[in-house]
Amino acid sequence: MLCTIIGKLQPALKRAQLLSSLQTNPPWRLMPIRASSAQSAVVKLLDSCLVLDYEGSRMHLNYVWLRDHCRSESSYNSQTNQRNLDTGRIDLNIRPHDTKVEDGYLLLNWPDGHVSKYGLQWLADNSYEGQKQSPVQPRILWNSDIYKNANVPSAKWDKFMSCDDELKKFLQNYVLYGIAFVDDVPATVEATEAVTQRVSLIRETTYGKMWCFTSDFSRGDTAYSQLALDRHTDTSYFQEPCGIQVFHCLKHEGTGGKTLLVDGFYAAEKLRQRSPENFELLTRVPIKHEYIENSDKHQNHMRGIGPLLEVYPWNKELYIIRYNNYDRSVINTVPHDVVQRWYVAHRELTTELRQPENELWVKLTPGKVLFIDNWRVMHGRESFTGVRQLCGCYLTRDDVLSAARGFGLQA
Ligand SMILES: C[N+](C)(C)CCCC[C@H](N)C(=O)O
Ligand SMILES: O=C(O)CCC(=O)C(=O)O
Ligand SMILES: [Fe+2]
Incomplete structure (x- = not known):
């Protein structure tokens, strides 16, 4: 030598x-x-x-x-x-x-x-x-108590729109917790669009740029009904699922309809601690999600393929969870002997995701805009009665994180 x-x-x-x-x-x-x-x-x-x-x-x-x-x-x-x-x-x-x-x-x-x-x-x-x-993105993982005890403040519309420091605090909360709220926003699509554009770029999808929907079955998806929806991530059928989802309930005259939020990474880390081999299996087995819509107005066939959990190879840090049991497609990418093990691992994750202490329930009311990290935090809803109008959009993940980094935040 x-x-x-x-x-x-x-x-x-x-x-x-x-x-x-x-x-x-x-x-x-x-x-x-x-x-x-x-x-x-x-x-x-x-x-x-x-x-x-x-x-x-x-x-x-x-x-x-x-x-x-x-x-x-x-x-x-x-x-x-x-x-x-x-x-x-x-x-x-x-x-x-x-x-x-x-x-x-x-x-x-x-x-x-x-x-x-x-x-x-x-x-x-x-x-x-x-x-x-070192983690690429330091986060605070939460269950309902942890989130509530943290007393994370909501941003306020006026200040949010005019003051960079308010935006920075909002983004800091968003990157740490994967959810963040802006209050006192005028209950219109235009104001919702303005509040979102203050953060970043809107990602246009087959649902449009800004969308506003009720339970009218205008699209081939149960979101457009009054049914309860179990916790899930959206657009898991995209090869790159949307990074952020924004919700603003403009109107609800009726009962029910509360929003459910669950930190998917909190549950996944519990799984990793308890059953490392099951966690690992979920990071390895590619799963298909699909969105197939065939109506007079809309023809879509989306497909995304990727494991339920993905970690960075060098530090094993989780960076995405794809979990949508409605939109999960046929499992035919898995060798025969792995199928049963995959279902066992999926069950263990599901059980953790369904622990009542992991569920954060919020009633979205006009004025309250919610930003959700769709690569981490799952959402769902209670069934409801009456007219309920929800507007929102998806954001491009890269641009939101870029905005956070622009303020010197680690994201
Ligand atoms: C949000 N918006 C109502 C526009 C679309 C809803 C898409 C629902 C779909 N099952 C998914 O999880 O991606
Ligand atoms: O109606 C809701 O509160 C949410 C429905 C939903 O999951 C969605 O639009 O992505
Ligand atoms: Fe959804």
């Missing part, structure tokens, strides 16, 4: 190699490098990667990755935050000649003379080791 070592010499290093390494490498690379008195950094150039010890953690940085992530002007356009470098032309066996640490930066000298410079903190924040543990 030919190593250039900064800090401790590796005992395995042969004398000849040490000599050749000393000939080509100046002695400063054999000393531990102190970035500053407070932060010490120790770098080793191994054959296969660079090892950086910084602030108590050890990072393994691949050489192609390092060249690819060079932030020098010729490699990276920091005006547009885009890469200039052609990754397709990096020598896959590239290895720097030498390295040093200076003023909180790691410097690398590449064989072609190019010098790369990386902030040590930037490397710590962006290395695999840095990303491995």
Whole structure:
């Protein structure tokens, strides 16, 4: 193993190699490098990667990755935050000649003379080791008591529309809890549209941009009835289910019709704790959801395929739940011997989702606009009588999260 070592010499290093390494490498690379008195950094150039010890953690940085992530002007356009470098032309066996640490930066000298410079903190924040543990989106998982005891304030229409700080607080609550309310909104479709557009872009779907519906069966879906609807996520039959759903009840003269909210991630995490293998199965088995509508006015055949639960591969953080027993389609993507196990896992998740303490019931009244993270929080409703008019829309997930990040929130 030919190593250039900064800090401790590796005992395995042969004398000849040490000599050749000393000939080509100046002695400063054999000393531990102190970035500053407070932060010490120790770098080793191994054959296969660079090892950086910084602030108590050890990072393994691949050489192609390092060249690819060079932030020098010729490699990276920091005006547009885009890469200039052609990754397709990096020598896959590239290895720097030498390295040093200076003023909180790691410097690398590449064989072609190019010098790369990386902030040590930037490397710590962006290395695999840095990303491995930390959540992409920190959340507060809730059951009914947890949510109620948190006393999460609703935003108020006037302030919400005029004051960025009110919008920021709203988005902070939204990313943490997966639901957020705006109160005192005029009970019109136009005001609902305005309040939504204050947050982000509306996602147009087969239901329109803004939709307003009653129990008139105008579409081929039980949402357009007076029937109770069990907890579910919407548009699970899209390959990318809608990220956010907005509801505003403009009118209800009758009884019932309360809205049910359940934090799907709270229930799924319970499942993960209790039966990791069942949780894992639900993240692995692809399931179809479909929306088939064939009327005079509307022809639709939507299909989305994906597991009920999806986690990021590197930190196992949950990022989406697709759960709609109405719209779930034929299961024929599963090997015979897995079917029974899948139903057992599905049952266990369903049982958790149906725990009464996980149910948050709210009566939507004119003026109260509800935003729901449709990748996390499920909704349902009680059956009802009388005329009930609900308006709302779906939002594009990317744009809502982008708005949150614009306020410096972790989303
Ligand atoms: C919201 N809006 C009434 C427009 C559509 C309802 C769609 C209902 C469908 N079963 C689903 O879960 O996606
Ligand atoms: O009527 C309701 O409260 C909600 C119906 C529903 O699930 C939906 O529109 O997506
Ligand atoms: Fe729904």
